[in-house]
Amino acid sequence: AIQMTQSPSSLSASVGDRVTITCRASQGISNDLGWYQQKPGKAPKLLIYAASSLQSGVPSRFSGSGSGTDFTLTISSLQPEDFATYYCLQDYTYPYTFGQGTKLEVK
Amino acid sequence: QVQLVESGGGVVQPGRSLRLSCVVAGFTFSNHGMHWVRQAPGKGLEWVAFIWYDGSNKYYADSVKGRFTISRDNSKNTVYLQMDSLRAEDTAMYYCARDDIPYCSSISCYVGRWWGQGTLVTVSS
Numbered sequence: 115a116i117q118m119t120q121s122p123s124s125l126s127a128s129v130g131d132r133v134t135i136t137c138r139a140s141q142g143i144s145n146d147l148g149w150y151q152q153k154p155g156k157a158p159k160l161l162i163y164a165a166s167s168l169q170s171g172v173p174s175r176f177s178g179s180g181s182g183t184d185f186t187l188t189i190s191s192l193q194p195e196d197f198a199t200y201y202c203l204q205d206y207t208y209p210y211t212f213g214q215g216t217k218l219e220v221k
Numbered sequence: 222q223v224q225l226v227e228s229g230g231g232v233v234q235p236g237r238s239l240r241l242s243c244v245v246a247g248f249t250f251s252n253h254g255m256h257w258v259r260q261a262p263g264k265g266l267e268w269v270a271f272i273w274y275d276g277s278n279k280y281y282a283d284s285v286k287g288r289f290t291i292s293r294d295n296s297k298n299t300v301y302l303q304m305d306s307l308r309a310e311d312t313a314m315y316y317c318a319r320d321d322i323p324y325c326s327s328i329s330c331y332v333g334r335w336w337g338q339g340t341l342v343t344v345s346s
Contacts, residue, residue, distance in 0.1 A: 157336035205331040208280040210268040
């Protein structure tokens with residue numbers, strides 16, 4: 115199975131900061147990657163699909179980039195509601211695999 | 222509006238079976254593939270299984286292959302996860318989720334925007 119490695123595992127930041135989370139695949143996955151946000155006690159929410167396509171209704175401060183093995187999720191200016199855990203998910207081949215998550219906390 | 226509602230979770234002894242259900246509304250169920258994703262307490266997300274919109278293809282995580290079976294009944298707008306030979310490590314919140322691409326028959330039927338609220342499975346003696 116393809117391994118997805120996210121970094122960092124946790125991140126402390128302040129409102130207004132620019133934040134970048136990375137995800138690395140153990141083999142090339144083209145652009146078949148999504149980013150999900152999860153808040154405690156809630157189901158995950160799709161933010162980005164196909165590596166860089168913004169899901170409808172998601173604020174434009176979220177953006178994704180990358181192809182092949184290296185991907186990034188960027189939040190351009192952190193808002194209070196953005197403090198959550200973020201996961202990448204490859205859908206290039208089965209079994210799909212998630213990264214281990216990045217917990218974004220208030221500094 | 223779109224709704225996905227899971228049920229069937231509970232406490233079960235190791236080695237026993239459980240069947241989860243996910244009833245959907247608000248979209249044409251037979252047009253979309255369905256995923257199951259789980260999350261152990263305090264842990265990250267794990268993709269579990271996927272079934273094509275017409276039920277003709279099914280895929281599983283290595284950790285559940287041979288023990289879990291995904292199926293669907295398009296006449297009942299329901300997807301199922303039959304879980305056999307349960308282990309303590311199967312303890313998790315189980316979510317069903319819809320793919321976003323109608324009639325998706327490629328590999329990249331990504332887990333889309335619509336998820337259920339989850340049903341908790343606890344495997345313990």
